[in-house]
Amino acid sequence: MYVSVQSCQNVGLFHLLILNFGLGKYMNVLKKVIRNIIIGHDQFISSTTEYRNAMLRGLIALIGLIIGVLYIFVDASNDVHSGYPVYALLAVLSLLTLWLNRIRKYMMASALLVLVSNGVLFVFASSEGPAMGVFFFFITTGLATLVLFGYSHRNLGILLVLASYAIAMAAYFARPQILPMVEVTDEYTRIGFVTNFTTAYFVAALVLYFSIQLHHDTETDLRTSEQSLRLTSQELKRSRERFRMAVEGTRAGLYEWNRLSGTLYLGNYFKMVLGYEEGDLSDLTFEEFKAMIHPEDLPRFEASLQRHLESKQPYQTELRLRTKGGSYKWVADSGIARLDENGEMISLVGSIIDIEERKMAEQQIRLQNDLLAKANDELDRFVYSASHDLRAPLSSLLGLISIAEKTDSRDEIMLCLEMMKKRVVTMEGFIKEITDYSRNSRLRVERQPVQVRNLVQEVVESLKYTRGAERIRIDLDMDPDLTFVTDPGRLKVILNNLIANAIKYHDLTKEDPYIHLKAFANGKSNEISVTDNGQGIPREHMSHIFDMFYRASENSEGSGLGLYIVKETLAKLSGTIHVESEYQKGSVFRVELPT
Structure with missing residues (x-):
């Protein structure tokens, strides 16, 4: 931007005065005056977002107005006249932006502010080149553009940012000499660069500050809404009596x-x-x-x-x-x-x-109470069973450590270590199941295309070192290009539990132990089946196999969480599972998922 040494110093002094006012005892008075100039004395903006953006837009326009008027007087005192038309145009259009902002023509005000900023910057950047640091203002203009146009007009904001970038590149490479060439000293160039950089820096900081403040206000509103929702439940208990009295009158x-x-x-x-x-x-x-x-x-x-x-x-x-x-x-x-x-x-x-809304709210509360009762019941059973399942291998580890400490036999020590390893693996599997259950409860469903065969192969590969897996024939019956739109993480948990159970409870004494994995889409739903000729499930246990911590026998190796996790995960995906099993002959688990 074309300025004299004296103008640079005066602009720096102006910014120091603003900072002094901001930090001094007249802070509140100054903020009120600026608000009345930008918004209006009796005007009120209900939306926090609109208010913040209006203030930011007005402050930038005020800065443009002050700089335009100030540079006219400063250049006049230094007998420099070539920039008068640009400064006057900057001041007039900044004033017009202020007026549009006050009458709530926010889009027009933002567009005008961006166009004026880019136009003035192009004039000075193309005439002065990069040495004076005018190009820094293009970055500030881009930030202000994105904040002012916001998310609702993000496409227009991005388009204007790209246009601003193109204008900056045109000013840098084309270098049309719009203003007359003036010889300046190195000292003048350094001071101009520092002043322009400082101004651009703090205006950018102002833009970011307003954006951060807006996010803070939004977060505060959300917290207030959360507190209000907590009070709603209590209010509903009293609403029935209020409605009765209101209906009578x-x-x-x-x-x-x-x-x-x-x-x-x-x-x-x-x-x-x-x-x-x-x-x-x-x-x-x-x-x-x-x-x-x-x-x-x-x-x-x-x-x-x-x-x-x-x-x-x-x-x-x-x-x-x-x-x-x-x-x-x-x-x-x-x-x-x-x-x-x-x-x-x-x-x-x-x-x-x-009273439709009230009834719906009561129904929602009943549903929430049912869910809470279910969660409390599951929590009680979880704490009891989890403490038992964690304590058992830990007690076993302590016993094995005690035996290892009392023997000098290498064979006995190695045997103890091998048994300790098995206990640790058991604990690790149990903790993984707890983690799967927790994630399914907390995380929201993320649906995306999933290549089913690749996911099934990944699960099978991860289980190939399970004891006995090498002796089981595993067949995949599904199209290589078959794709389901679902949550891949949850589908993997379902497949991992079903296939792991098919391996764990297989009958290796049979002539051809196998697991058959099939997947297809029939237009109405997506289906996956896991079929094996393993141990099967006794009829008396069929109605309980999806209960939390249910084991068909005391000799069961699992934690009793696997099929419960499968059922809860499918509930999150709006899916279902059906099982057919015959003891000592095998089982078929069929999973149905929505398309």
Whole structure:
């Protein structure tokens, strides 16, 4: 940018004054003044993101306005006049940007600010070259562009950043001499470079600061929302009583049944709740009204009405009414009958209130309570079984260590070490199963294309050193190009457990021990089957094999977690598993996954 030595020094002094004001006791007054200039005295922006971006946009425009006006006076004091038109244009367009920002034409203001910045930078960068450091401002402009246009207009922001880069390259290589050539000293060049670099640096820091502040505000809002959600559960417990009191006092959604004439009047709000227009349901009878009640709720409605006639107290019930679209909606129904002198009902007046959201919330709470009860039950069983399964090999290790310490026989020591190794392998497998269970519970499902045959081969390869695996024939029956769209990590856990069980519980005394792995897609679902001619599962254990820590016998080598993990993992993938088994003949596990 074309400036004199004196202008560089004055600009540096200006920035020091701003910093002094920012760090001094007038900080709040200055911030209020700047906000009123940028946003307006009585203006309020509800969105934190819009407010931060508006302030950033306005501050950059203010800086452009101040620099434009300041450089005119500074160059005039140094008898340099060639940059006047550019400075004046910068000041005027910065002022226009401020005005657009105040009237909330944010896209126009951002676009104008970016165009003005790139235009002014092109003029000075092409005239002065890289020696004065003007090119640093292109980086600042790019950062400001991305922040101002945000994620919602990211494509336009990226396009403008690329355009800014192209302008910088054009200024560097083409070097059109727009401003007159002026001879400057080395001292002038150094001071200009430092001033331009410092200005660009701190403006970039300002942009990043606003971006960080915006992220901080968003995080704070999320934490506030989380606290609010925690209070919602407590509020729902009190909402039932509040709704009861509100229904007794309201006349919204009125209906009136005249028993003598047989006519039924429905208020406009009543119709609106059920999705009807004002002119609908004009000739409805009471029997037709009862036909709108959900069949499961009709006995409760009639019983409530009968109790009301006997007790002479207002009735209240909750039921589902059929909407115009054919679905059912929960409403709170309350009313009272008008009786003649003989106690016979003349008419019935009632009202309804839409409680669909409340019912859905209660249903969600019941579901969460069921899930919590299940989780607590699983946790109790997990703690008990896990402590037992970890303690057993540890106790065995301590015993083997004690034996090894008391013997001098190398053979006995080696035997103890081999047995220790087996216990460690057992513990390692158990810890891996715990890790798989934990990851399945915590991590969200990441669906992506998976080449099934490659994944199956990877699992089989990882299990080939399992005891007895070398004596089992493993066949793969699937297309090499077969692809499932699912979570590869979870599918691998499922396959690893099923194939490992098929190897572990095989019958090696048979003539041709085998495991047959098949996968295919039938258009409606993706299927994988694991078939073996191993030990099979006794009928009395079939209904429990997917329970946590269930073992068919005390001699079982597994932890009892494997098939439970398979079932829970499939639940995450919205899949199912079916098993067919005959004791001492073999088993077939069929997995179905959604397409």
